Amino acid sequence: EIVLTQSPATLSLSPGERATLSCRASQSVSSYLAWYQQKPGQAPRLLIYGASNRATGIPARFSGSGSGTDFTLTVSSLEPEDFAVYYCQQRSNWPLTFGGGTKVEIK
Amino acid sequence: QVQLVESGGGVVQPGRSLRLSCAASGISFSTSGMHWVRQAPGKGLEWVAMILYDGSGNYYAGSVKGRFTISRDNSKNTVYLQMNSLRAEDTALYYCARDKALQALDYWGQGTQVTVSS
Numbered sequence: 392e393i394v395l396t397q398s399p400a401t402l403s404l405s406p407g408e409r410a411t412l413s414c415r416a417s418q419s420v421s422s423y424l425a426w427y428q429q430k431p432g433q434a435p436r437l438l439i440y441g442a443s444n445r446a447t448g449i450p451a452r453f454s455g456s457g458s459g460t461d462f463t464l465t466v467s468s469l470e471p472e473d474f475a476v477y478y479c480q481q482r483s484n485w486p487l488t489f490g491g492g493t494k495v496e497i498k
Numbered sequence: 499q500v501q502l503v504e505s506g507g508g509v510v511q512p513g514r515s516l517r518l519s520c521a522a523s524g525i526s527f528s529t530s531g532m533h534w535v536r537q538a539p540g541k542g543l544e545w546v547a548m549i550l551y552d553g554s555g556n557y558y559a560g561s562v563k564g565r566f567t568i569s570r571d572n573s574k575n576t577v578y579l580q581m582n583s584l585r586a587e588d589t590a591l592y593y594c595a596r597d598k599a600l601q602a603l604d605y606w607g608q609g610t611q612v613t614v615s616s
Contacts, residue, residue: 392560425602427543434593434609435535435543440602447604478543482601486559487533487545 531597
């Protein structure tokens, strides 16, 4: 099973700042990595798939990069609605796995 | 407008069974793979199972393999999760989600709560 390790666990930032979230895989997942955002009481929302492709309707301030074992989700300038928990997920191998999440909180 | 509506959750004793349903609308269900993902209270996301668009293949997390069965009825636009031999650690909010070309999960329901307790 591929283990995804997300860091940091919590990121404390102010609106307007840049957020950089990391996801590291225990073995190569090529570019088969997705990112999701989850707010309290809501279902997850797909942000990025294929490591760098924005899903439909996702603002351009969200971007994904990386391949192999190291991936990054960047939010260029945090809006108030971006404070949430973010998860990465791989689909290179079965079973699909999720990372443990990074909480982006207001500083 | 895409809607995935889960149902069938509830409180059940350990060792008992439960069947979850997820009714889909607004998507081409018969050409979509479908997933179940769960989230224990205060915890992260855990993928549970996936079924291919035509039901020809399915995949499971190790923690549920042999106890849970995913199935679908394309005539009813519905995917199911039969859960047997339930354990306390199966307590979670269960989401169904659509598969996006075997790359990601692009549409999610709001979830149905399963609580396993004596």
